[in-house]
Amino acid sequence: MQATRRSFLKGLSAGVLTLSLMGFDLKDVKAYAKTLKIEGAKEVISVCPFCAVCCQVIAYVRDGKLISTEGDPDYPVNEGSLCAKGAALHSMYTHTHGRVLKPMYRAPYSDKWEEKSWDWTLDQIARRIKDARDADFKQKNKQGQTVNRLESLFWMGTSHASNEECTVINSAVKSLGMVCIDHQARV
């Protein structure tokens, strides 16, 4: 970029010196700038969906698509750090290769996984819960006291469940009589 009459007058009207006014020829720098391949993204603050710690992340979004993530250094809980799962957050949304996308079933004593439909899988889960409950539900203990409990099933909560979902799940499994309930908030 050479000092043109227009840039000279523009600079002077602002009362400031510019490189062009000083007589530096920026033609080569401008040509170099044109050769640069420029990429950009929007920085959007979001929350890691993996666990109850809810670390904040900065999501880089280009044309509505997630292109990368990093920990948010301004969030006091994680101060820019992410665990191994949080650091791989980007791949959870963009790289589906190798991930299990449909229910897989391995029958007792079988060494093979079979792909099943969601309808079949949900029916099986419901059937087996019902069968186990029907077989093992105890109305009274050895002392004859009413207990209404089911000890042969165990419920494990997931970090992907919100507080509200956990409340509903807790009520649902307790209504079956289940007493063995735990929650893993960080896996």
Next chain:
Amino acid sequence: MSKASERTAQTIARLREEKPVLKGLIDAFEPIWLAQRQEVDRLQEQFAMHKLDLPARDPQRFSQGVSLLTGGDLAPLWPFAKECSAALLQHFADNSQLLPRFDAVTAFLEKEQDKAFSNNFLRALLDMDDERMAALVEGTEEERASITFVCEFLLSTVLKAFTANIAAGEKDPWTLWTQGHCPVCGRLPAMEWLGQPVEDDHNPYLLKGGGRKYLHCGMCGADWKYRRAVCPACGSDKKGVMNIFYATSNQSEHVAWCSECKTYCVGLDMRAISPVPDLDVMALGLLPLDIVAADRELIPMCRTLWNQL
């Protein structure tokens, strides 16, 4: 040679190697950068020895976003700025391209000014108030532009020495400051940089992830923390208001810009740069990104010699 001077020299050498297209500009400005760094070192010692400091930080004013020099008398800074001119002007004289009206500058600096004028003049410089400057400084536009350029450089040398002494005395002197403008002089940032990962003070097994944003004042050299997702210029914190762009060939250099007010700030990602460079020198290295930003009709947050295209 002080550590800071070594860093300046290293940054210049690195810039020359990495960006040959900027060789002409680097060659022209190298003597001035090095001389300024030496003057900052000298003034730092002088200020420390005589216990000279900027006005004390008032937590209440600070929390309200009032910079240290806001409303204060700037006249006491002028003698130090003139003192620096003895060492620095020679380098402008050596390269006539850097200063079109050297004669007007020397005449202005030789003239005795009263305290009221010095205060008004330095205030207009700090505020980049060109209209006020036009009323204060006689002469042609070209003469005034030359005087403004040199005096800003001299004032910057003095303020950098004060700020460096504050930074040397405390680990994080601007921790209470939450504004986008400079806690010392009130200017908007000339650059931003993203910090390196740091070990947790209380637990050696924990490492903070880095990437914390610091804003850098081109006038006084202060570096202060600022939120990543907020625009320093307009203060907007709308979701997704801050954008970045970078050259794919070097992602450690970027431009952060606000989609609300369309201002931008060039920046460096220190997680990918070692050793930490002299930011005022690196500002020239980012000139190609300034050109891209200008092509996209973005406005610099703070006027510098490198972004007035």
